Amino acid sequence: xxxxxxxxxxxxGLAELLAGMGEPKAFRAxxxxxxxxxxxxxxxxxxxxLAPALREKLAAQCCLRPLQVVEVSQSTNGSDTRKFxxxxxxxxxxxxxxxxxxxxxxxxHSGRMTLCVSSQVGCAFGCKFCASGLLGFTRNLTASEILxxxxxxxxxxxxxxxxxxxxxxxxxxxxxxxxxxxxxxIMDPHALNIGARHITVSTSGNVPGLQRLAEFxxxxxxxxxxxxxxxxxxxxxxxxxxxxxxxKLIPALREWNRTGKHMITLEYILIQxxxxxxxQAKLLIGVARGLNAKVNLIPYNTVEGLPWVRPTERDCRAxxxxxxxxxxxxxxxxxxxxxxxxxxxxxxxxxxxxxxGSGQ
Ligand code: SAH
Ligand code: SF4
Numbered sequence: 001x002x003x004x005x006x007x008x009x010x011x012x013g014l015a016e017l018l019a020g021m022g023e024p025k026a027f028r029a030x031x032x033x034x035x036x037x038x039x040x041x042x043x044x045x046x047x048x049x050l051a052p053a054l055r056e057k058l059a060a061q062c063c064l065r066p067l068q069v070v071e072v073s074q075s076t077n078g079s080d081t082r083k084f085x086x087x088x089x090x091x092x093x094x095x096x097x098x099x100x101x102x103x104x105x106x107x108x109h110s111g112r113m114t115l116c117v118s119s120q121v122g123c124a125f126g127c128k129f130c131a132s133g134l135l136g137f138t139r140n141l142t143a144s145e146i147l148x149x150x151x152x153x154x155x156x157x158x159x160x161x162x163x164x165x166x167x168x169x170x171x172x173x174x175x176x177x178x179x180x181x182x183x184x185x186i187m188d189p190h191a192l193n194i195g196a197r198h199i200t201v202s203t204s205g206n207v208p209g210l211q212r213l214a215e216f217x218x219x220x221x222x223x224x225x226x227x228x229x230x231x232x233x234x235x236x237x238x239x240x241x242x243x244x245x246x247x248k249l250i251p252a253l254r255e256w257n258r259t260g261k262h263m264i265t266l267e268y269i270l271i272q273x274x275x276x277x278x279x280q281a282k283l284l285i286g287v288a289r290g291l292n293a294k295v296n297l298i299p300y301n302t303v304e305g306l307p308w309v310r311p312t313e314r315d316c317r318a319x320x321x322x323x324x325x326x327x328x329x330x331x332x333x334x335x336x337x338x339x340x341x342x343x344x345x346x347x348x349x350x351x352x353x354x355x356x357g358s359g360q
Contacts (some may be wrong), residue, residue, distance in 0.1 A: 003063040005144035009281040120170025143181035173209025221262040229283035281322040297332040
């Protein structure tokens with residue numbers, strides 16, 4: 001049996017785990033919590049205020065790091081974005097992207113260190129334009145593996161991560177149980193203490209997952225990978241739309257708006273000849289208006305082996321202008337290169353960080 005990873009426990013959970021190991025004293029859980037999160041301990045032998053027998057028991061049955069960084073690649077386009085690959089205990093690889101705070105005018109720092117987190121190995125949703133979808137689905141990440149990416153990123157960056165975007169490999173809402181478990185620890189003041197408004201969850205439109213996330217009741221930020229403003233276009237590139245077409249997705253988003261605190265962001269990749277006509281712009285305006293949402297336009301990032309093409313810069317700007325004219329809050333950003341083949345959403349991630357890490 002693989003060792004129990006301690007990362008995914010809140011203080012109450014740790015207390016129960018310790019009680020099961022014959023250590024019923026609640027303050028031990030608080031001590032352990034401090035070692036894990038305040039000191040970011042990687043080794044039980046450092047936990048000097050715990051009895052040696054307990055440390056030995058913990059070391060034999062539990063682990064503190066569920067993944068090991070095996071490769072770090074630095075962007076060569078002049079940005080500080082870094083992608084790293086980690087190996088999990090079963091040998092599968094997962095990737096994460098560190099996006100440092102943008103340095104604004106006059107050297108001002110927006111102050112946030114963002115991590116793009118993966119939620120699954122591969123993805124079952126099979127969007128036709130996406131590198132993660134191409135590889136098919138292998139498995140869900142555990143809550144510990146989600147949390148382990150954050151600690152690994154801090155070790156790589158030498159800085160604390162304080163902003164998260166679930167925009168890496170996988171569909172986070174298709175792994176909702178582990179996502180919620182990880183979020184508990186991420187937001188726990190005794191653990192990572194990252195506030196809900198600094199966490200963005202991106203979904204391609206998993207309706208039951210959205211409902212669960214809304215019930216979770218925290219003011220998280222929500223990004224929706226729309227990529228088409230009518231079923232005809234979405235059906236062509238996103239098989240998920242057959243299961244949850246716009247007639248199901250939009251009411252779920254309206255419901256989110258009723259309970260959520262932030263504007264939804266609609267992500268919209270611009271793909272030549274697929275979704276970048278002026279008719280689509282008009283439909284998108286209607287959807288964004290109906291949901292009081294912002295729109296992020298992302299010129300398609302070419303994936304080797306896939307036929308999709310990025311529209312010309314002029315066409316992207318014209319599409320964007322149509323939304324501006326309709327007074328829809330919209331952003332469009334160009335990137336210099338595709339040198340880090342991040343999970344998916346690399347281009348947008350960069351922009352998220354530059355926008356002050358809000359994910360909006
Ligand atoms: N599965 C979730 C979370 C992954 S986020 C989702 O789809 O929302 C990854 C984002 O990057 C999604 O918006 C996805 O549509 C986008 N993306 C995937 N491939 C891309 C590409 N080649 N160029 C630009 N964006 C891409
Ligand atoms: Fe999965 Fe999102 Fe890629 Fe679609 S875009 S295949 S949902 S990771």
